[in-house]
Amino acid sequence: MQANKGSLVPYGEDEWTSRAADAFRTLFEKACEVFFVFNGTAANSLALAALCQSYNSVICSSYAHVETDECGAPEFFSNGSKLLVARTDSAKLTAHDVRTLSTCRHDIHYPKPRAVTITQPTETGELYSLTEIRQIAAACHELGLYLHMDGSRFANACAALGCSPADMTWRAGVDVLCFGGTKNGMAVSEAILFFERSLADGFDYRCKQAGQLASKMRFLSAPWVGMLESGAWLRTAHHANACAKRLAEQLTDLSNITLMFPVQTNSVFIKSEERILDRLRMRGWRFYTFIGGGARFVFAWDADPAQVDRLAADIRLLSRIEPLNAAVEDQFPDPQQPSSLD
Ligand SMILES: *Cc1c(COP(=O)(O)O)cnc(C)c1O
Numbered sequence: 199m200q201a202n203k204g205s206l207v208p209y210g211e212d213e214w215t216s217r218a219a220d221a222f223r224t225l226f227e228k229a230c231e232v233f234f235v236f237n238g239t240a241a242n243s244l245a246l247a248a249l250c251q252s253y254n255s256v257i258c259s260s261y262a263h264v265e266t267d268e269c270g271a272p273e274f275f276s277n278g279s280k281l282l283v284a285r286t287d288s289a290k291l292t293a294h295d296v297r298t299l300s301t302c303r304h305d306i307h308y309p310k311p312r313a314v315t316i317t318q319p320t321e322t323g324e325l326y327s328l329t330e331i332r333q334i335a336a337a338c339h340e341l342g343l344y345l346h347m348d349g350s351r352f353a354n355a356c357a358a359l360g361c362s363p364a365d366m367t368w369r370a371g372v373d374v375l376c377f378g379g380t381k382n383g384m385a386v387s388e389a390i391l392f393f394e395r396s397l398a399d400g401f402d403y404r405c406k407q408a409g410q411l412a413s414k415m416r417f418l419s420a421p422w423v424g425m426l427e428s429g430a431w432l433r434t435a436h437h438a439n440a441c442a443k444r445l446a447e448q449l450t451d452l453s454n455i456t457l458m459f460p461v462q463t464n465s466v467f468i469k470s471e472e473r474i475l476d477r478l479r480m481r482g483w484r485f486y487t488f489i490g491g492g493a494r495f496v497f498a499w500d501a502d503p504a505q506v507d508r509l510a511a512d513i514r515l516l517s518r519i520e521p522l523n524a525a526v527e528d529q530f531p532d533p534q535q536p537s538s539l540d
Contacts, residue, residue, distance in 0.1 A: 201420035210234070210415040218419035221426040222377075222391060227364045231398035233390045234418045235410040238350045239268045241376035241388040244404050246313060247276035248397060249344045249374065254312035255280045256346075257299050261289035261321045261489070263348060275408060280309040289320035289459075290330070293337040300341050314338050317348040318366065319355045322458070322489060323442070323465035323496075328361060328370055335371020344397070345371055350378035350388070353435035354463040368393035379422065383434050383499035387418040434499035438464035441497035441506050448510035452517045458492045467492040470517070477516045483509060
């Protein structure tokens with residue numbers, strides 16, 4: 199509301215934007231370069247493009263958002279840098295994966311690896327420990343690769359690990375971080391932090407060219423001032439994580455419901471029989487199943503614990519239905535009109 203008063207210099211030359219950048223420097227205990235863009239796809243794509251030439255490649259996990267959910271934007275904005283996907287069973291990359299993929303070919307016919315990207319927490323809600331990040335970073339730097347972190351839920355990782363943002367990033371060897379605001383309750387805006395300032399050379403032009411330089415930048419940057427200076431960024435992340443745990447804890451004793459991944463941050467993935475998931479949909483719950491066919495529940499900054507309990511109660515009830523047990527199934531009406539996906 200304060201930033202909405204009067205007029206200010208446009209294109210990020212205003213005091214809100216410098217105050218937000220300073221708030222990041224204070225939080226990260228580092229004189230880093232800070233940029234604000236509209237969303238995470240742009241943040242990841244432009245950050246990776248800044249690290250690569252068009253003939254380079256970026257090593258990532260097969261679960262990585264850059265690979266599965268960005269419509270080729272990293273390749274597009276880098277003019278062709280190829281993603282090299284590690285065919286692992288887990289969303290987490292290891293130092294071993296990095297070594298294997300970056301040393302399997304050295305000839306001129308292969309896109310030369312230049313960067314590695316990890317998602318913290320991962321797309322499956324799991325965490326890299328500080329030791330794992332340090333190991334990956336050590337492998338990267340030994341092999342001449344930069345380490346990028348997709349932190350669209352970075353706050354949730356900080357809350358869960360209880361460590362400082364600095365320890366999880368530059369002190370562990372991360373070169374560039376995309377720090378998500380949208381999933382932590384902001385309207386728009388993701389921050390890109392270059393811990394090695396020279397990597398940001400020309401990045402302002404890259405943002406402008408990609409349509410990511412907001413003329414009224416203060417509306418992207420000022421909310422960060424509120425988020426960071428009040429500590430809301432971490433408080434809301436703790437709340438979201440606690441809601442995921444709250445759901446998971448109410449499901450652990452059910453024999454036909456499996457948690458697909460350890461619940462370490464704000465998401466819960468449930469594996470169950472299709473008929474149970476169908477019944478859950480009929481009760482009005484809306485969820486994705488795009489990762490391994492499981493039901494994906496991701497808890498927001500403002501998730502309502504009472505609603506979490508209602509979800510848990512419905513899952514518990516439905517998990518007790520025997521196949522073809524008409525007496526119990528009759529308790530459930532026909533599919534309702536889908537409620538909005540929010
Ligand atoms: C949501 C998300 C992003 C960013 O997505 P946008 O919709 O472009 O803001 C990036 N990485 C991960 C892991 C995400 O879940």
